[in-house]
Amino acid sequence: MAVLNKIRQRSVFLIVIIALALFSFVLADLIRNGGAISQKAANVIATINGNDIDRTDFAKKVEAASRNFGPNGSSIQAVNYVWNQEVRQIVFDEQFKELGVKVGADEVSQLLEDALANNPTFQNEAGVFDKAKMQEYVATVKENPVAYQQWIDYKNSLGKGALETKYLNMVKAGVGATLKEGELAYKMENDKVDIKYVQLPYSGIEDTEVIVSDAEIKTYIDKHSELYKAEASRDMRYVFFKEEPSQEDENALNTEMAKIISGFKTAEKVEEYVAEQNSAVKYADRFVFKKDLPATVADTLYNVPVGEVYGPYKDGQFIKVSKVVANTQLPDSLKASHILVSWKGLSTAGDVERTKDQAKVLADSLLSVIKVDKSKFLTLAKDFSADTSNKDKGGDLGYFPPGRMVPPFNDYIIENNVGDMGVVETAFGYHIISVEDKKNLQKAVKIATVAQEIEASEETINAIFTETTKFQIATKNSDFEEKAKESEYTVRPVNKISELADNIPGLGSQRSIVQWAFKEETKTGDVKRFEVKDGYAVVQLTAKAEKGVQKVVDASPAIKPILIKEKKAEMLKSKISGSTLDDIAKNQSQTVKTASALNMKTPTISGAGNEPKLVGAAFALETGKISEPIVGNNGVYVIEVVKKTPADGLDTYMSYAAQESKSKASTVNSGVFNALKEAAEIEDKRASFY
CATH class of the missing domain: 1.20.5 (Single alpha-helices involved in coiled-coils or other helix-helix interfaces)
Incomplete structure (x- = not known):
């Protein structure tokens, strides 16, 4: 208690x-x-101007984009596609709200009508868009949530597109050109100047004579840092261990394949025998020429007697045993013309409504006409053939090798003589065939082949894994390059991989390797083994570069030529002496050249190239005067203006102003988005999720 x-x-x-x-x-x-x-x-994959992009919604869109890209598209391609769409939508939506740009329901309805006007699903009997048909379609798809959502998305996309078009048109309206700008454009195109000049080309000084230090490159980067921004990147190197069959695996398969020779030789039904052996190559019941046989054994196999077996032999990644089933004499080149008569239900039918029986009657009728007068083949092919690829050529198929056409078509040409005509049925319809030519008669053979792919055995796969593991362990505390050399492995460097890259040269799509390289805990020098297509890769991270300004070593290839040219210009300027062009040319072992009718719109000088600074200086120089040295794109110049010819002028410069307006407007669509994107505050976390 x-x-x-x-x-x-x-x-x-x-x-x-x-x-x-x-x-x-x-x-x-x-x-x-x-x-x-x-x-x-x-749950936030990115934030753009304070707007969060939900990870789940983003993932759904990526999944949909991946389906649209198909098997050839990578996941990161889909991610980047969706990302650009999201960024575009957010930065433009902010502009729409700020300016009050809207699209009404009536506008969207009209856009739907315009977009669907040529779709038969929404047309009436007269082939005209019918709003009732569209409403009927919407009522039908409402029963399928997925299809209905696709319809809503399509409708919304039209509205968003219209909003964007309105906004961009407003911007375009503000980037027109005045009549004064039109006059300037006219003058730049039509004012002319004639000059004499001496060129001291940069090529006159070898690059090796000019020394550019790392300090000079660093100074240049500091002055132009905006031009040399660098995203975060990683350098790595790897050794690839391919899971491939050993010589022992190949020898074992050779032994196994040798066991079937006697059974193959006595087999009467070769197609069944090939199938029973689970051959990687199916039996093809057709004749082939020597050039069609495997190159390494063609001479031997071509001359094997009928009924005999040759092999085992290696052909690429297969071990094969082949039996010569038959041989004959065939032309290696055939020529024919045809008229294809199709019927409703075939892929070649188009709008044809005739039945198969009606098609047969038509084909026989056409054949009868052609047999009486072959010259009518041309016009009848144009009028009746369903083969649009050659109907306007009178059905001429040109020359082709035996076996190119479907079997019934091919057999008819082989079995008949030049000049024969007949009707043959195939999966495409009825063909009225005319055999035009056969040439180069030669021996052809029919071959049955049992083929098995050379594959790595379990022992080989285990050995490769062990080898990979040993190398990985050995590099933990030793030099990666040296250990690779000891075992004669090839080390492959991979430089400047970005955070959202997914392709490793030599390995293909390997997003997991890139993610590992960018993990905070992964240090320079770390080594890891990755399972990749066809084997393993042992990868070492060799360098990290964070976002910022490029390092000297990275920017050097772009900047060094610029500095070399600048130094050459100073060297050439110091060599110039003389009061006339003739004196200057003589002192530098050059010649005085002329250039006529130069204009500022296209400042190209024959023999010197594109030189806008030179042409601009010429228009600013008085006639008869000699210029100071001018540093151009391809050398240092001294010029003398011989004559200036101003353009006559126009009563109005409206057409030139219109051209300038059109030129400026053409850059708006991409320019506006790029400007909005650059101005946006973006926190991008995609690399953490993909």
Whole structure:
């Protein structure tokens, strides 16, 4: 009782203690999971101007984009596509809201009508768009949530496109050109100047004579840092261990294939025998020429007697055993013409409504006409043939090798003489065939082949894995390059891989390797083994470069030629001496050249190239005066203006102003988006999720 009394007396105290314990439990759970803020952050893939992009919604769009890209598209391509769409939508939506740009329901309806006008699904019997047909379609797809959502998305996309068009048209309206700008454009095109000049080309000084230091390159980068921005990147190197069959695997398969020779030789039904052996190559019941046989064994196989078996032999990644089934004499080149008569239901039918029986009657009728007068083949092919690829050529198929056409078509030409005509049925319809020519009669053979792919055995696969593991362990505390040399492995460097890259040269799409290289815990020098297509890659991270300005070593290939040209210009300027062009040319072993009718719109000088600075200086120089040295694109110049010919002028410069307006407007679509994107505050976390 005493104990119970004490508990009652301290009940408030106990409640506080329990509450604190519960709070600490919840707090500890929040801390362990990163807190509520981190939980939210984990579901945000990017933030653009304060707008969060939800990870789940983004993933759904990436999945849809991946389906559209098909098997040839990578996941990161889909990610980048969706990303650009999201950025575009957010930065443009902000502009729409700020300016009050809207698209009404009536506008969207009209856009739908315009977009669907030529779709037969929404046309009436007269072939005209019918709004009732569209409403009927929408009512039908509502029963299918996926299809209905696709319809809504399509409708929304038209509205968004219209909004963007309105906004961009407003921008275009503000980037027109005045009549004064039109006049300037006219003058730049039509004012002319004639000059004499001496060129001291940069090529006159070897690059090796000019020294550019790293300090000079660094100074140049500092002055032009905006031009030499660098994204975060990683350098790595790897050794690829390919899972491929060993010589022992190939020898074992050779032994196995040799066991079938006697059975293959006595087999009467070769097609069944090839199938029973699970051959990687199916039996082809056709004749082939020597050139069609495997190059390494063509001479031997071509001359094997009928019924005999040759092999085993290696052909690429296969071990093969071949039996010569038959031989004959065939022309290696055939020529024919045809008229294809199709019927409803065939892929070649188009709008044809005739039945198969009607097609047969028509084909026989056409054949009868052609047999009487072959000259009518040309016009009848144009009028009746369903083969649009050659109907306008009178059905002429040109020359082709035996076996190129479908079997019934091919067999007819082989079995008949030049000049014969007949009707043959194939999966495409009825063909009225005329055999035009056959040439180069020669021996052809029919070959049955059992082929098995040379594959790595389990022992070989295990050995490759062991070899890979040993190399990986050996490089943990040793030089990667040296260890590779010891075992004669090829080390492949991979430089400047970006955070969202997914392709590793030589390995293909390997997103996991890129993600590993960019992990904070991955240090320079770390080595890891990755399972890749056809084997393993042991990869070492060799360098990290964070976002910022390019390093000297990276920017050097672009900047060094610029500085070399600048130094050459100073060297050439210092060599110039003389008061006339003739003196200057003579002193530098050059000649005085002339250039006539130069204009500022296309400042190209024959024999010197594109030189806008030179042409601009010529228009600013008085006639008869000699210029100071002019540093151009291809050398240093001294010029003398011989004659200036101003353009006559126009009554109005409206047409030139219109051209300038059109030229400026053509850059708006891409320019506006790029400007909005550059001005946006973007926190991109894609690399953390993909």
